[in-house]
Amino acid sequence: MCVLNSKKRLVLSKNWNHQLEDRKKLGLFRQLHPRVDSSALNLAGNDYLLHSKNPEIIEAACQAARDWGCSSTGSPLVSGYTAIHQDLEKLLSEWYGNRPVLVWNTGYAINQCVLSQVPEVGDLILADRLIHNSMIQGILKSSAKFKRYDHLNLDRLEQLLEQNREHSGQLFVVTESVFSMDGDYPDLKRIAHLKSIYDFKWILDEAHAVGWYGNNGSGLAEELGVLDQVDILIGTMGKSVGSMGAYMVLREDWERDYWINYAGEFIYSTYLSPMSVGASIRSIQMIQKNKIRMEVQTLSRKIRSLLVSIGCSEIGQGDSPILPIFIGDEHRCLEIADHLKKNKIFVGAIRPPTVPKGTSRLRISLNSQLKENDISRFVSILQEIL
Numbered sequence: 001m002c003v004l005n006s007k008k009r010l011v012l013s014k015n016w017n018h019q020l021e022d023r024k025k026l027g028l029f030r031q032l033h034p035r036v037d038s039s040a041l042n043l044a045g046n047d048y049l050l051h052s053k054n055p056e057i058i059e060a061a062c063q064a065a066r067d068w069g070c071s072s073t074g075s076p077l078v079s080g081y082t083a084i085h086q087d088l089e090k091l092l093s094e095w096y097g098n099r100p101v102l103v104w105n106t107g108y109a110i111n112q113c114v115l116s117q118v119p120e121v122g123d124l125i126l127a128d129r130l131i132h133n134s135m136i137q138g139i140l141k142s143s144a145k146f147k148r149y150d151h152l153n154l155d156r157l158e159q160l161l162e163q164n165r166e167h168s169g170q171l172f173v174v175t176e177s178v179f180s181m182d183g184d185y186p187d188l189k190r191i192a193h194l195k196s197i198y199d200f201k202w203i204l205d206e207a208h209a210v211g212w213y214g215n216n217g218s219g220l221a222e223e224l225g226v227l228d229q230v231d232i233l234i235g236t237m238g239k240s241v242g243s244m245g246a247y248m249v250l251r252e253d254w255e256r257d258y259w260i261n262y263a264g265e266f267i268y269s270t271y272l273s274p275m276s277v278g279a280s281i282r283s284i285q286m287i288q289k290n291k292i293r294m295e296v297q298t299l300s301r302k303i304r305s306l307l308v309s310i311g312c313s314e315i316g317q318g319d320s321p322i323l324p325i326f327i328g329d330e331h332r333c334l335e336i337a338d339h340l341k342k343n344k345i346f347v348g349a350i351r352p353p354t355v356p357k358g359t360s361r362l363r364i365s366l367n368s369q370l371k372e373n374d375i376s377r378f379v380s381i382l383q384e385i386l
């Protein structure tokens with residue numbers, strides 16, 4: 001809570017200081033640590049194809065800056081939407097079967113805006129318990145009712161759909177494909193099948209699946225052939241694409257017009273830099289061309305087997321780029337991450353409130369360029385400390 005003191009200056013509430021002290025005691029205090037060593041092995045970022053460092057993509061960003069400047073110069077409705085932004089939208093639209101697409105600055109803004117504005121009073125949102133904070137924040141602002149089902153538990157989702165079959169308002173099902181902190185994903189084919197039985201709108205966040213799955217690399221919905229069933233798909237360019245920005249894939253052109261007219265987060269913010277747009281275009285073209293999806297998924301399974309072989313069995317399963325190693329205790333989790341950092345390996349130490357209490361974990365982000373010796377160095381240091 002912000003309060004005004006007697007001199008009418010904005011100050012932080014004293015109570016906040018106590019809250020911060022509590023976090024320190026519990027091993028949950030968050031701090032910014034600049035990454036200073038760009039040569040260290042980064043297993044914490046989301047640059048799953050290492051496209052952020054690809055020379056061709058960097059050159060595309062530079063060319064866009066030479067053509068358009070470093071800034072888009074304004075909000076999209078005024079001066080920020082340039083021909084290069086339009087090119088990116090066209091490319092994205094073709095990637096998703098010529099559906100209407102709108103590019104935003106961040107996936108966080110899209111999720112928050114969509115979930116707060118689309119479901120209305122009388123509607124019911126059914127969401128996976130572990131959906132990303134951006135969607136939760138949107139749902140909390142929405143006037144619709146909200147029920148969560150246990151993570152990936154589609155039997156429970158089906159039960160809730162059955163129980164609410166006669167619900168007078170619209171039903172919504174909200175999930176990520178690849179979950180950001182667990183790296184697992186629901187059976188999207190089953191959700192698509194449920195959609196053929198029950199009347200709901202499906203909102204799917206593919207942030208961590210783009211570039212890693214799908215014959216053309218557009219994500220897991222493409223890979224599993226369920227794109228047509230998704231009503232609003234959210235993708236980001238800050239992960240595998242190695243750039244920044246995000247997009248929504250819609251059904252109708254008028255839906256795109258709606259967001260351009262009514263989404264404050266979209267309208268009143270300086271639009272995405274041409275450099276990010278130029279990088280995204282080149283990166284997506286490379287994703288479409290370089291069919292390395294099977295290889296990266298195999299790499300993901302191989303590293304998991306390797307960890308199990310050294311006795312590290314509390315890990316997330318699957319073939320996504322996100323591999324959680326469950327530690328449980330917050331302090332211990334930090335200690336292991338610090339030890340790895342001293343050995344020039346960055347991993348995420350993910351603790352509550354980002355993840356449920358008792359499930360603190362090292363979040364290992366894989367990338368397609370990982371070398372055998374990087375993997376064995378990481379595994380042996382981990383073995384040492386575990």
Ligand SMILES: Cc1ncc(COP(=O)(O)O)c(C=O)c1O
Binds near residue numbers: 109132179237246
């Ligand atoms: C599942 C998920 N959705 C959305 C976002 C937000 O995307 P952006 O980084 O473009 O704001 C994130 C970011 O980490 C995420 O993990």
